[in-house]
Amino acid sequence: MNQDEIKALLFELIGDIAPEADPSSLSQEEDMRTALDLDSMDFNNLIIAIHERTGRNIPEADYNKLFTLKGALAYLSTASGEIKS
Amino acid sequence: MSDAAASSFLRLTYREACKQALRQALIEDPRVFLMGEDIGRYGGCYAVTKGMLEEFGEARIRDTPLAESAIVGAGIGAAIVGMRPIVEVMTCNFSLLALDQIVNNAATIPHMSGGQFAVPLVIRMATGGGRRVAAQHSHSLEGWFAHIPGLRILTPATIEDARFMLLGALRDPNPVLIFEHVMLYNVEENLDPGVCAVDIDHAKIRRAGRDVSLIAYGGGLPKALAAASLLNKEGIEAEVLDLRVLRPLDTAAILETVSRTRRCVIVDEGWRSGSISAEIGMRIAEGAFFELDAPLRRVCGREVPMPYAAHLEDACLPQPEGIAAAARELVAPS
Amino acid sequence: MIDYRMPALGADMEAGTLVEWLIHPGDKVKSGSIIAVVETQKGAIEIEVFAEGTIAEIVVPVGQRVPVGSVLARIDDGGSSPPVSAAQPEIATPIAQTAEATGKRFAPLVPPPLTVGATGTRPKVTPVARRRAAALGFDLLHVTGSGVEGSIRLADVERGAQRRAEPTRHVAGYDAAAMRAAITAAMSRSKREIPHYYLSETIELGRALAWLEASNAARAPQDRLLPAALLLKASALAVRKTPRLNGVFLDGEFKPGDGVHIGWAVSLRGGGLIAPAIREADKKSLSEIMSALRDIVERARKGGLRSSELGSATITVTSLGDRGAEAVAAIIHPPQVAIIGFGRIVTRPWVVEDKIEARPVVAATLAGDHRVTDGHIGGLLLANIRDLLQEPDNL
Numbered sequence: 001m002n003q004d005e006i007k008a009l010l011f012e013l014i015g016d017i018a019p020e021a022d023p024s025s026l027s028q029e030e031d032m033r034t035a036l037d038l039d040s041m042d043f044n045n046l047i048i049a050i051h052e053r054t055g056r057n058i059p060e061a062d063y064n065k066l067f068t069l070k071g072a073l074a075y076l077s078t079a080s081g082e083i084k085s
Numbered sequence: 086m087s088d089a090a091a092s093s094f095l096r097l098t099y100r101e102a103c104k105q106a107l108r109q110a111l112i113e114d115p116r117v118f119l120m121g122e123d124i125g126r127y128g129g130c131y132a133v134t135k136g137m138l139e140e141f142g143e144a145r146i147r148d149t150p151l152a153e154s155a156i157v158g159a160g161i162g163a164a165i166v167g168m169r170p171i172v173e174v175m176t177c178n179f180s181l182l183a184l185d186q187i188v189n190n191a192a193t194i195p196h197m198s199g200g201q202f203a204v205p206l207v208i209r210m211a212t213g214g215g216r217r218v219a220a221q222h223s224h225s226l227e228g229w230f231a232h233i234p235g236l237r238i239l240t241p242a243t244i245e246d247a248r249f250m251l252l253g254a255l256r257d258p259n260p261v262l263i264f265e266h267v268m269l270y271n272v273e274e275n276l277d278p279g280v281c282a283v284d285i286d287h288a289k290i291r292r293a294g295r296d297v298s299l300i301a302y303g304g305g306l307p308k309a310l311a312a313a314s315l316l317n318k319e320g321i322e323a324e325v326l327d328l329r330v331l332r333p334l335d336t337a338a339i340l341e342t343v344s345r346t347r348r349c350v351i352v353d354e355g356w357r358s359g360s361i362s363a364e365i366g367m368r369i370a371e372g373a374f375f376e377l378d379a380p381l382r383r384v385c386g387r388e389v390p391m392p393y394a395a396h397l398e399d400a401c402l403p404q405p406e407g408i409a410a411a412a413r414e415l416v417a418p419s
Numbered sequence: 420m421i422d423y424r425m426p427a428l429g430a431d432m433e434a435g436t437l438v439e440w441l442i443h444p445g446d447k448v449k450s451g452s453i454i455a456v457v458e459t460q461k462g463a464i465e466i467e468v469f470a471e472g473t474i475a476e477i478v479v480p481v482g483q484r485v486p487v488g489s490v491l492a493r494i495d496d497g498g499s500s501p502p503v504s505a506a507q508p509e510i511a512t513p514i515a516q517t518a519e520a521t522g523k524r525f526a527p528l529v530p531p532p533l534t535v536g537a538t539g540t541r542p543k544v545t546p547v548a549r550r551r552a553a554a555l556g557f558d559l560l561h562v563t564g565s566g567v568e569g570s571i572r573l574a575d576v577e578r579g580a581q582r583r584a585e586p587t588r589h590v591a592g593y594d595a596a597a598m599r600a601a602i603t604a605a606m607s608r609s610k611r612e613i614p615h616y617y618l619s620e621t622i623e624l625g626r627a628l629a630w631l632e633a634s635n636a637a638r639a640p641q642d643r644l645l646p647a648a649l650l651l652k653a654s655a656l657a658v659r660k661t662p663r664l665n666g667v668f669l670d671g672e673f674k675p676g677d678g679v680h681i682g683w684a685v686s687l688r689g690g691g692l693i694a695p696a697i698r699e700a701d702k703k704s705l706s707e708i709m710s711a712l713r714d715i716v717e718r719a720r721k722g723g724l725r726s727s728e729l730g731s732a733t734i735t736v737t738s739l740g741d742r743g744a745e746a747v748a749a750i751i752h753p754p755q756v757a758i759i760g761f762g763r764i765v766t767r768p769w770v771v772e773d774k775i776e777a778r779p780v781v782a783a784t785l786a787g788d789h790r791v792t793d794g795h796i797g798g799l800l801l802a803n804i805r806d807l808l809q810e811p812d813n814l
Contacts, residue, residue: 020689039740040645041716051640060635347547378545378573379566418567
């Protein structure tokens, strides 16, 4: 998947978790948990959804790399395993 | 008739259809003969048998005295010994004088003789009102006769049925009463040249519909069809069922149409109390109660001796407007 | 024959609207079967039946709002016992008076029972309309007939059934005003009636979080545990040891719960709070608790909570989560007698063997109903929670 596809997927999954949030308003650097009022349960669900959709098993130790949009896009586009779209 | 005309529909009156039926019967079966008052020299009270005395002779077109009981009794006797008599009782009003013969002899002899004697008798009668002949001459008693086991009751309402029901009746080994409504004799219709026989068992849908079933017979059929036309203009699609046979009633056809449309108006010129409309309504209640979406309704003759004055007589008979109103009230109650 | 009545889905609930029937007359049900959806101030709740039998008649039609305790349906349980309530055994008694729905006679035939109209006369229904209504499980009460003599006919039934089917399942969308009103009623009542005492304990979570990290490293994302699961399980186990904090205060006395059913406070996006119960929480494994947490949070937010989950909690736990304040002095949810609170897990200086180290800690608080317990019992509870969280293996 390219960056745009990853972003679209992220926005879709965030939309499921936080329907009233507007992920497109996110800046690259801000912590999306604060910006979109996602708590640990929401973030956990996002991780699970990413795993279900892409097969990518993100270890807990790496969670903090996905707190920003920039970080999430970078993390998800590195191939440490084929990303299934 | 030109070839073009021959290949197209034959057009004739109900009267003419009755006559042609009688002619065909006389031509095809030497056992057939006619008996009745004024059928020979006079040509028939309603001119049905006009010219037939000349064509078939006195032995086969027999004018009788004014004695209905004797005429019918003689017919029964002739039938028992193997003839195929067609007895004309001028109108059903006079059949009352032959009631004992019809009910206690014709209807019962096959049964009481243990099948030793058959009574293949056909009785033709004119029936109904509308000719301004008042109380004693305007009855509709076909429903009454439909009460009697042992009889088959036919009510041809179309030219086709008038033309061909007689032949079916002659093939029936048991007594058959054919009721010809007086107001139908002048009606003219096309006859399908492809049809040369009809059954004498089943009702027929004359007009398919969806919203209400108009169940009619005999003189009531054209009125039901006229009512259906009126209703059609209002967007109500009435189905018209021509009963054709009042005994045995085609209960299956009655239940089928009412189960589909779920509403029913029965048209019966006879007085409603204890009438064939009551019987039909009860059969619907027995067999299709849970299909009904509205109460059963009937339009019958007013329960009075028939008046003489034209406007009063018209008011006493079922009319298309009254039938349409009854149907309308079921479909779109006000 | 059993009367199935509108349950109280919260102590403050007075009435509810029947928005969807999920069964029809003739359907068989067993204990736990979900039979209808009711709209309350807390949103659309699925209500369950706790009896076994066959649905005999539906008394309240879709769209009708009835007081708590009204007969919603009758269930034929095959017994000749006098009508008993087949709603869940309620801990919370309805505040409102029980009101009977319009009396109806049960006709033994397939067509639905006769409805007695407002004037006491039998409404006219054509045979086929009655048949169709029975097949659809459609109640003829309040239907205007357009047939002859005002009779209800087929078209009336089909039109009416279609209209009632149209309000789609209430899945999402809480009425914020109604939710706020519900919270107002409950919390005001709590402050008015319950003499609260407050205790707090700071609990060190180093061992617990380390255990959690190790455990999660080996788990797939959907099986990973959040700290909330540990906090909940520890609370449940601790509550079991102090039963006087687990139950309700009704009719002037404490009634202990029949199990440890933790009401987990879920905040709703866009405002609002609801605390569905996780039943027998002390007997569930951490994985089961985590699943239950995920499940009820999802259903609390999207709809689909069940009546057995509302109004059956024996104690509530409110955990502010990683985005909340450090501590919470919670308000007891009546008619419960205690509420446990957890603040945000923060890193603070902690004394370990006379040295100061940075350790993750959480402020655990307890509010207790002083009519039922004193500070001593409350203190025991917090101490138990603290001790349990030091042995995460045993949770």
